[in-house]
Amino acid sequence: MKQYEIINLYRDGVSFRKIAQRLDVDRKTVSKICHRYQEGLEAVIHSQSEKELEEATHQVVSSHQYNTKNRTTRTFTPEVDQLMRDIYQQEKIKNRRLGSHKQALTAKAVHELITDAGHSIGYRTVAHYWSKLKEKTREAYIRQEYPLGHRVEFDFGEVKLEVAGKVGTYYLAVLACPASGFHWAYLYTNQKQAVFQEAHVQFFELVGGVYREVVYDNMRNVVTRFIGKNEKELNESLLKLSLYYGFDINVTNCFSGNEKGTVEGRVKSVRRAIFSKVYQFQNLEAARDYLSQGLIQLNQTSQIKVERGSLLAYRPPYEVATVHQCRVNKYSTIQFKTNHYSVPDYLVQHQVQVKEYAEYLLIYANHEEVCRHQKIEGSHQYQLDIYHYLKTLMKKPGALKHSKALKNNPDLETLYYQHYKGNAKFFIEQLSKFKQLSHQELLKQLKRASLKQPITNGFERNQVILEVESNLQRLNKLYGLEVTSC
Numbered sequence: 001m002k003q004y005e006i007i008n009l010y011r012d013g014v015s016f017r018k019i020a021q022r023l024d025v026d027r028k029t030v031s032k033i034c035h036r037y038q039e040g041l042e043a044v045i046h047s048q049s050e051k052e053l054e055e056a057t058h059q060v061v062s063s064h065q066y067n068t069k070n071r072t073t074r075t076f077t078p079e080v081d082q083l084m085r086d087i088y089q090q091e092k093i094k095n096r097r098l099g100s101h102k103q104a105l106t107a108k109a110v111h112e113l114i115t116d117a118g119h120s121i122g123y124r125t126v127a128h129y130w131s132k133l134k135e136k137t138r139e140a141y142i143r144q145e146y147p148l149g150h151r152v153e154f155d156f157g158e159v160k161l162e163v164a165g166k167v168g169t170y171y172l173a174v175l176a177c178p179a180s181g182f183h184w185a186y187l188y189t190n191q192k193q194a195v196f197q198e199a200h201v202q203f204f205e206l207v208g209g210v211y212r213e214v215v216y217d218n219m220r221n222v223v224t225r226f227i228g229k230n231e232k233e234l235n236e237s238l239l240k241l242s243l244y245y246g247f248d249i250n251v252t253n254c255f256s257g258n259e260k261g262t263v264e265g266r267v268k269s270v271r272r273a274i275f276s277k278v279y280q281f282q283n284l285e286a287a288r289d290y291l292s293q294g295l296i297q298l299n300q301t302s303q304i305k306v307e308r309g310s311l312l313a314y315r316p317p318y319e320v321a322t323v324h325q326c327r328v329n330k331y332s333t334i335q336f337k338t339n340h341y342s343v344p345d346y347l348v349q350h351q352v353q354v355k356e357y358a359e360y361l362l363i364y365a366n367h368e369e370v371c372r373h374q375k376i377e378g379s380h381q382y383q384l385d386i387y388h389y390l391k392t393l394m395k396k397p398g399a400l401k402h403s404k405a406l407k408n409n410p411d412l413e414t415l416y417y418q419h420y421k422g423n424a425k426f427f428i429e430q431l432s433k434f435k436q437l438s439h440q441e442l443l444k445q446l447k448r449a450s451l452k453q454p455i456t457n458g459f460e461r462n463q464v465i466l467e468v469e470s471n472l473q474r475l476n477k478l479y480g481l482e483v484t485s486c
Contacts, residue, residue: 003033004239008248010034037243044244044315053316061240075121076129078226083114084126088133107131146179148303149310151250152211153178154199156191156219157267161287162280170287173199176266177211182302183266185295187288189377193237194358196221197320200241207304209311214242215250222251244318273298321355321362328352332388336361338379342388342405344370384408390432397424411443419450426453 002025009019016034020027036059043056091105105113107127114121157172171191176183184203188195204210216222224233232251242249274294281287326334332345336354343352347365355362361373373383384405393400400406401424406413412431420427430449434442 004234004243004249006030006033007037007243010037011246011248041246045313047316054319057244057319061243075119076125077119080114080119080121081129083117083119084110084129084133087113088130144178147310148179148307149209149211149312151178151213151215152176152203153215155217155267157271159187159271159275160279161275163287164281164283170284171195172267172270174267174270175199175203177302177304177307180303180307182207182299182304182307183270183295185266185270185291187284187291188358189284191219191221192358193221193235194320194322194356197237197241197318198358200245201317201320204245204315205317207311208308209314210245210247212312213248213250215252217252222249241318245315246312270295270298321357324354324356326352326354332392333382333384334363339376340382340384341373341376342371342382342384344388345392382408386412386431387435390428390435393428394425394432397428400424400428411439412446415443415446419447420453423453 002023005023006019006025009022010016010030014022016027016030019025019030023030040056040059044053044060047053047056087105087110094103107130108123110130111121111123111126114126153176155174155176157174159170159172160167161170162168163170168189171188172185173188173195174183174185184206186199186202188199200214218232220235222235222238224235226232234249234251238249270291274291278290281290324336326336328334328343328347328350330348332348333340333342334352334354336356341361341363343363343365347370350365352370353364355364356375359375361375362369363371363373371385371388373385376383382404386403386405386409389403389405393403400416406416416424416427427446430446431442434445434449437445
């Protein structure tokens, strides 16, 4: 947290000496952090390879370690805050019951109640927060006008859609720019940290630069925990993202949606304008495409083209993936979290590296990508690619019929039982032959190839003859050539 404050002041042009005085940090520490940050930014801009970019990014966002053993603990803890609020609620109940009276709790009495409960806290601290708690002045709102390129506001909004015949809750990640009137949104299946970060990366890529300030509410992706009444510990992943891109973090007060009113309104307008009339889609990609087209219409009057000239410099996309190590089991799958994903069968009992992104996994072996999978929404499920098992199936064709890999591909399973039943080896050969084709073209080629399959025994021969005769009867009937007996 100190590192973020130091770099924030440094970006505002404050000298090392003044930063050290203001934050009570050694000037050498300030100098070291700022120089490391500046060198990292220059390395990001001039990086020539993925490895150089990765090292430079690490230098920008890595944390400086502090010696905290001599720091004193805070006395106004969340427990004290909650106790004081409970005392205040009881005081309001007493006032309603007694009416006008002279037995109101003083700050001294409140201090005694808190210390009697076992908390060590000074009287002046209690008096300060007690007086704040009793303030009843109405809040005044100050109209704001932001310069172009200065501010963007972030929020999540829920939307219910019917996708592939199933009704579910999806999440709109929305970023709204008050100055230009531009807003962007993307549809996700969850609100996890990876999704939260990916939304930022997508947005900065789209606008081609970075806003100076991003505003959030107190969502868990932003605030890790509350310290006392007003202080917050920001999420480390968000701090790294802000250090890399160079934007300031602005977190609103609790229950103060008006402090980011632009995005609050945009979430509602996007949901109403785009998904109130159309809510049924064949798949998630179709819903996203529909959202993208709707946003083009909503942003027609925005000044985003002008605002682009006022943004901070473009940065290469921030790497949002987390890396995991997994071992391939005897079924040629890895268990990632609570689900199972297939990998090529030659990797059985080997270690692989898994790069986890918001919606998909990349799997590497010996630093080479071997496959990728869409992440499964749910738990204890399997995602198996039948192509990962072709080498093994060629040796064990009898294992195909009841394999989970075939059942995980309904179109192929149906085609196999309709046209290749009892001839698994030939089916596997054709599958290997046409695996580079698109899915629809693959199905067409497999149907054509089924007419050329060898007949291996009498039973299968009879089945083929019956199928041919049945097809001929249908054609004769269709063209009026069917012969009737006398």
